[in-house]
Amino acid sequence: xxxxxxxxxxxxxxxxxxxxxxxxxxxxxxxxxxxxxxxxxxxxxxxxxxxxxxxxxxxxxxxxxxxxxxxxxxxxxxxxxxxxxxxxxxxxxxxxxxxxxxxxxxxxxxxxxxxxxxxxxxxxxxxxxxxxxxxxxxxxxxxxxxxxxxxxxxxxxxxxx
Amino acid sequence: xxxxxxxxxxxxxxxxxxxxxxxxxxxxxxxxxxxxxxxxxxxxxxxxxxxxxxxxxxxxxxxxxxxxxxxxxxxxxxxxxxxxxxxxxxxxxxxxxxxxxxxxxxxxxxxxxxxxxxxxxxxxxxxxxxxxxxxxxxxxxxxxxxxxxxxxxxxxxxxxxxxxxxxxxxxxxxxxxxxxxxxxxxxxxxxxxxxxxxxxxxxxxxxxxxxxxxxxxxxxxxxxxxxxxxxxxxxxxxxxxxxxxxxxx
Numbered sequence: 001x002x003x004x005x006x007x008x009x010x011x012x013x014x015x016x017x018x019x020x021x022x023x024x025x026x027x028x029x030x031x032x033x034x035x036x037x038x039x040x041x042x043x044x045x046x047x048x049x050x051x052x053x054x055x056x057x058x059x060x061x062x063x064x065x066x067x068x069x070x071x072x073x074x075x076x077x078x079x080x081x082x083x084x085x086x087x088x089x090x091x092x093x094x095x096x097x098x099x100x101x102x103x104x105x106x107x108x109x110x111x112x113x114x115x116x117x118x119x120x121x122x123x124x125x126x127x128x129x130x131x132x133x134x135x136x137x138x139x140x141x142x143x144x145x146x147x148x149x150x151x152x153x154x155x156x157x158x159x160x161x
Numbered sequence: 162x163x164x165x166x167x168x169x170x171x172x173x174x175x176x177x178x179x180x181x182x183x184x185x186x187x188x189x190x191x192x193x194x195x196x197x198x199x200x201x202x203x204x205x206x207x208x209x210x211x212x213x214x215x216x217x218x219x220x221x222x223x224x225x226x227x228x229x230x231x232x233x234x235x236x237x238x239x240x241x242x243x244x245x246x247x248x249x250x251x252x253x254x255x256x257x258x259x260x261x262x263x264x265x266x267x268x269x270x271x272x273x274x275x276x277x278x279x280x281x282x283x284x285x286x287x288x289x290x291x292x293x294x295x296x297x298x299x300x301x302x303x304x305x306x307x308x309x310x311x312x313x314x315x316x317x318x319x320x321x322x323x324x325x326x327x328x329x330x331x332x333x334x335x336x337x338x339x340x341x342x343x344x345x346x347x348x349x350x351x352x353x354x355x356x357x358x359x360x361x362x363x364x365x366x367x368x369x370x371x372x373x374x375x376x377x378x379x380x381x382x383x384x385x386x387x388x389x390x391x392x393x394x395x396x397x398x399x400x401x402x403x404x405x406x407x408x409x410x
Binding site: 045047058063132133 | 174228313
């Protein structure tokens with residue numbers, strides 16, 4: 001049974017008419033055409049489907065469409081601003097933290113959400129923050145390096161005010 | 162949600178996360194009431210939890226990974242009643258009660274009665290778990306939680322150990338409670354085990370005796386994550402972690 005679900009997606013209001021019991025990841029990818037969010041496992045173990053919901057990182061494969069109602073959702077497509085890469089994205093590119101790229105949207109979204117709350121993390125804190133995002137290619141070190149690098153650059157950038 | 166795609170029949174779903182009566186962590190003179198839809202992240206950051214029940218906070222820190230902790234709730238963990246549920250050993254030690262509500266009214270019961278078997282609870286059809294309620298006067302001033310899993314995060318416990326004690330000035334334990342997860346159909350506790358600590362300081366000898374009682378008393382199974390032999394061994398070993406630095410922080 002279809003229902004109108006209204007929410008803010010990447011800073012713009014959207015509405016979809018769909019069965020509210022469908023998974024959020026399917027609505028984002030199929031109904032809204034935002035295929036940056038990936039499905040890696042469908043059971044919340046890999047983090048590839050990570051999105052920000054009211055600034056909190058969540059797993060869209062374990063959310064229903066109904067749970068999006070009234071929320072502010074940010075997907076990987078909403079991370080870059082005004083044609084410029086987000087510092088996290090730039091660091092991922094520059095430090096070689098991307099190989100096949102499949103885990104990358106989830107990694108970036110998780111890192112962006114994390115750095116909002118903890119802008120000066122230790123390397124161990126980064127590891128914990130990223131512990132729900134699995135990567136089969138990189139061995140993680142460059143991903144951690146990239147998050148560390150982005151944090152440093154964002155702090156330097158903001159102190160230039 | 163994890164099992165939903167595997168279900169053959171259409172099941173009507175009601176999402177409770179927006180129900181205001183199920184939210185929030187509130188304090189009264191004697192108790193702290195934790196709304197059922199409180200997420201594990203909220204348990205970790207909640208000042209009342211950190212102040213009165215740091216054991217529960219430490220267990221919540223070990224659940225899943227950040228996104229899972231942002232979504233999973235204490236009510237969900239309790240009602241799923243997995244033998245491996247990480248909030249359960251602390252809740253048993255703290256003597257937590259569950260508050261249930263239905264059209265017929267409200268009722269409360271200790272968590273050790275509510276969880277009746279692996280994946281089974283006393284929740285009646287039409288009943289909702291509203292809150293987990295914990296008394297503040299437990300008197301514990303030392304706590305310890307550790308879980309063993311196949312990796313450091315996003316791992317279902319192979320064995321978990323929660324411990325709380327009221328430690329006197331000279332390092333002697335007036336009272337202690339132990340609880341183990343993932344090594345029995347439900348959380349394993351033992352008055353005999355707890356009694357061993359009473360009136361004594363923690364020593365290697367005491368812990369060895371305790372480990373023997375645990376290994377004898379638990380009923381682990383072999384599954385995809387570990388063998389029963391490994392679980393039995395590790396459960397005893399987890400107790401040995403209590404030794405170190407004159408016992409207690």
